[in-house]
Amino acid sequence: MSKLELGVCYYPEQWDPSLWRDDAAQMVDMGLDWVRIAEFTWGLIEPERGRFEWGWLDEVIEILGEAGLRVMMSTPTAAPPKWLVDEHPEILPVGSDGRVRGFGSRRHYCFSSDIYLAEARRIATEYARRYGQNPHVGAWQIDNEYNDHDTVLSYSDAARQGFRRWLADRYRSINVLNETWGTAFWGSTYSSFDQIELPNGLVASPNPTQSLDFRRYSSDRVRLFNKAQADILRDHSPGRDVTHNFMAGSFEFDHHDVARDLDIVGFDSYPLGNLLGSGLSEQEKHRYLRTGAPDYQGFHCDLYRSQGRGRVWVLEQQPGPVDWAEKNPSPAEGMVRLWTWAAYAHGAQAVMFFRWRQAKSAQEQFHTALFRSDGSPDQAAIELKQIVQDRVALPPAKRDKATVAMLLDYTSIWAADVLPHDDDFPNAQIVREWYAALREMGVDLDFVGPDDDLSGYTLIVLPQSMIVSEKLASRLAGSQAKLLIGARSGSMTPDMHTPSNLAPGALADLTGVRVLRVESLPELANETVLFFEKTSLAFTGWREIVDTNQEVIGQFISNYRDGSPAVIRSEKATYLAMVPGQELLRQVLQNALEWSGISPADHGPDLRITQRGGLGFAFNYGTSALHLPTCDRRKILVGSDPVMPRDVTVWNEVGPLDQTAAK
Ligand code: GAL
Numbered sequence: 164m165s166k167l168e169l170g171v172c173y174y175p176e177q178w179d180p181s182l183w184r185d186d187a188a189q190m191v192d193m194g195l196d197w198v199r200i201a202e203f204t205w206g207l208i209e210p211e212r213g214r215f216e217w218g219w220l221d222e223v224i225e226i227l228g229e230a231g232l233r234v235m236m237s238t239p240t241a242a243p244p245k246w247l248v249d250e251h252p253e254i255l256p257v258g259s260d261g262r263v264r265g266f267g268s269r270r271h272y273c274f275s276s277d278i279y280l281a282e283a284r285r286i287a288t289e290y291a292r293r294y295g296q297n298p299h300v301g302a303w304q305i306d307n308e309y310n311d312h313d314t315v316l317s318y319s320d321a322a323r324q325g326f327r328r329w330l331a332d333r334y335r336s337i338n339v340l341n342e343t344w345g346t347a348f349w350g351s352t353y354s355s356f357d358q359i360e361l362p363n364g365l366v367a368s369p370n371p372t373q374s375l376d377f378r379r380y381s382s383d384r385v386r387l388f389n390k391a392q393a394d395i396l397r398d399h400s401p402g403r404d405v406t407h408n409f410m411a412g413s414f415e416f417d418h419h420d421v422a423r424d425l426d427i428v429g430f431d432s433y434p435l436g437n438l439l440g441s442g443l444s445e446q447e448k449h450r451y452l453r454t455g456a457p458d459y460q461g462f463h464c465d466l467y468r469s470q471g472r473g474r475v476w477v478l479e480q481q482p483g484p485v486d487w488a489e490k491n492p493s494p495a496e497g498m499v500r501l502w503t504w505a506a507y508a509h510g511a512q513a514v515m516f517f518r519w520r521q522a523k524s525a526q527e528q529f530h531t532a533l534f535r536s537d538g539s540p541d542q543a544a545i546e547l548k549q550i551v552q553d554r555v556a557l558p559p560a561k562r563d564k565a566t567v568a569m570l571l572d573y574t575s576i577w578a579a580d581v582l583p584h585d586d587d588f589p590n591a592q593i594v595r596e597w598y599a600a601l602r603e604m605g606v607d608l609d610f611v612g613p614d615d616d617l618s619g620y621t622l623i624v625l626p627q628s629m630i631v632s633e634k635l636a637s638r639l640a641g642s643q644a645k646l647l648i649g650a651r652s653g654s655m656t657p658d659m660h661t662p663s664n665l666a667p668g669a670l671a672d673l674t675g676v677r678v679l680r681v682e683s684l685p686e687l688a689n690e691t692v693l694f695f696e697k698t699s700l701a702f703t704g705w706r707e708i709v710d711t712n713q714e715v716i717g718q719f720i721s722n723y724r725d726g727s728p729a730v731i732r733s734e735k736a737t738y739l740a741m742v743p744g745q746e747l748l749r750q751v752l753q754n755a756l757e758w759s760g761i762s763p764a765d766h767g768p769d770l771r772i773t774q775r776g777g778l779g780f781a782f783n784y785g786t787s788a789l790h791l792p793t794c795d796r797r798k799i800l801v802g803s804d805p806v807m808p809r810d811v812t813v814w815n816e817v818g819p820l821d822q823t824a825a826k
Contacts, residue, residue: 180222195232197513205244206243270307274381457782604756624648647751684704768785778814798814
């Protein structure tokens with residue numbers, strides 16, 4: 164199935180049943196294949212413990228299925244019913260301020276609650292028994308957006324008890340924990356696991372290993388919760404794909420881990436909703452206010468495709484203005500279509516639009532949909548027509564493995580949160596910036612986690628891998644790839660200790676670098692790097708003073724240790740002793756690609772080009788027409804050359820490729 168499939172998120176429970184049949188017919192008429200339903204229906208299906216009202220949902224599924232749609236059913240655990248909360252108030256999550264988060268919206272459960280886990284298993288089993296063999300049900304979504312509304316970390320009593328058990332299991336002896344956490348520091352030694360508290364509400368910063376362990380523990384609880392339901396669905400609904408919808412820019416739990424238990428990784432795509440809160444500059448936010456960042460779709464689809472072993476679906480696509488960001492602009496006309504094809508180009512197998520019809524009561528009334536609340540088509544419905552037409556013109560194509568991989572490690576991101584040193588340390592933002600800069604050069608990427616297969620890549624980049632185990636270092640050394648390693652990498656052991664050989668720890672042999680000191684500088688410091696003795700370019704405030712016996716290809720220009728190494732190259736690895744600013748990053752990446760035998764292109768800020776099998780895709784996020792790079796023979800299937808503003812061009816490579824970029 165490599166043609167794009169289309170779908171919609173539908174909330175029949177919010178509408179009069181007299182509309183259901185017409186809605187279904189219209190969905191089919193519009194070319195939709197899938198309809199996702201029921202993720203918030205627990206309180207309606209089981210209005211009191213043990214009493215089930217399945218009738219209406221049976222009917223909905225029947226209507227949708229008979230109309231020709233495939234149903235993605237959901238387990239409803241993202242919204243436990245009121246009676247359950249009243250019965251067991253201890254299932255509620257607790258914020259880091261110690262306040263219990265109450266009933267009345269959603270996600271009001273704590274991942275640490277074993278009572279809730281048992282209830283989630285029970286209700287998932289009920290749903291799976293009821294619909295697992297239903298011929299219209301083709302796939303399942305578990306729960307909804309695990310970290311939505313910041314609900315991965317909870318500071319409840321259940322979390323305290325669960326954390327203690329997790330620690331006892333990990334360390335076995337309290338002395339080992341004391342040793343590993345370094346509790347001699349400030350005399351915070353423990354004599355039993357039962358004494359350990361959660362790392363919130365303290366006077367000063369908590370113990371870093373404790374904080375990191377709490378992040379690991381919380382992530383493990385998400386995995387446990389997800390797997391419990393995945394197992395139930397596989398038992399009762401064999402042959403159906405199981406998915407969960409991951410969010411954008413989300414690093415709160417280890418997505419590599421959770422994805423292992425899914426057949427498809429889902430992604431909820433809100434390019435404008437996520438723009439203003441992103442790490443882009445004000446200038447870029449202005450430029451992309453109505454398009455979203457040009458690499459938003461690519462970054463997430465590539466990441467989740469890699470985690471999904473080739474299978475990613477967009478389970479919610481922004482259709483117009485959302486209602487939950489600080490400001491909620493309208494997308495430029497054409498953007499819903501552009502986002503849809505960008506998702507497909509980066510590997511998505513299906514795109515589902517959020518939502519069918521705009522709500523006319525309760526929360527989210529200002530959130531747009533395919534149709535307005537009165538049933539009239541909104542802009543996204545118009546663009547959907549065009550998407551369906553485009554689809555006819557495109558032969559099936561499957562995304563190939565890339566030659567460049569980006570290593571993304573969630574534990575490293577937590578580690579830099581726990582011990583930032585620099586309040587503005589860009590952390591996960593570094594990963595997005597490297598991705599964007601590489602994409603601007605036309606490079607297609609895969610993502611890898613620390614445990615993934617590293618074979619077959621020409622270049623592996625590690626933008627921010629603060630924690631590198633000996634095992635990962637030796638797998639990197641054994642890979643055929645050249646390595647580009649960002650600052651701070653390997654600076655902590657998995658126990659959150661300074662490595663005995665100093666940073667970059669396990670990467671020392673590979674890089675030939677020893678970090679003697681780190682410092683963080685305010686913007687006003689204005690220090691720069693001389694790269695290949697050519698230009699002096701800005702870096703962010705993070706700087707390392709290193710010792711090396713390898714080639715120095717960039718030096719700091721500073722009134723402090725002027726000329727100290729900033730970019731160091733060994734045979735296998737290039738190490739950055741700072742976090743480069745935009746232009747320096749571009750030059751470093753360009754140089755690293757050439758060093759790895761890949762010729763970078765330069766498509767400029769607004770044009771993105773990528774390859775899905777034999778199909779080339781170009782996306783224009785700008786306001787003027789942009790030409791495609793020259794190519795001997797290319798047959799355009801959709802759009803034109805030049806690529807029009809906010810438009811898409813798709814072609815078939817029918818001759819030798821142009822020499823612009825790595826595939
Ligand atoms: C998502 C969520 C949906 C809906 C949507 C609105 O985060 O999964 O249920 O609330 O946002 O944009």
